[in-house]
Amino acid sequence: MTDTPLGHHFLLDIAGAPFEVLDDLVVIETALVETAGKMGAKVLGTHLHRLLPQGISGIVVISESHLTIHTWPERGEAAIDIFSCGNPERARAALPLLAERLQAGRSKLLVITRGVDA
């Protein structure tokens, strides 16, 4: 038992993004992998799904961490998660570029420290 956090979890919600960006699997995957790279994380796998009639659900698995995204192109919105067991400042520093790649108009960020005793 320890009170060292398991990791830091960034919950980034965006709005005001273009339909065509949030509905483009290649754009989304590229943005997530680029974000992982900026975090200094090793990508173990990417798994993206195109939903019908629109929207992308995707994950990038990065060792003990992950990035996920769900997009609602018709609303211009997306929910992004970055779970980082590494240096949280590297994850935080990667967020502005990710929001820029998705052409977000607005965003909301929550940072949660994970672990029962954290």
Add this chain to the structure above:
Amino acid sequence: MTDTPLGHHFLLDIAGAPFEVLDDLVVIETALVETAGKMGAKVLGTHLHRLLPQGISGIVVISESHLTIHTWPERGEAAIDIFSCGNPERARAALPLLAERLQAGRSKLLVITRGVDA
């Protein structure tokens, strides 16, 4: 633009679980898929990785939602996420069985409503 939430996100941290449970990929995968089933969700894919020297990182993609887990067997701890775009009560109802399957001694639950305007 709307203030309807994108979804409900359950962040479940557990502690006091046995090493061998948290280090068993089959047990973890079975527990996550069972949880998805209880949520009434269609599983699109499962992607689990075994870490060295121990630990599991895994995801279950379920249409517009996902379940993820990261385990630290040496600490008896795990961080679990359920992102649900469906009925949040079904996700909430599935949590006790998941904690039981992982033989959690203690747990902490946060529920976050996702979306910039939520």
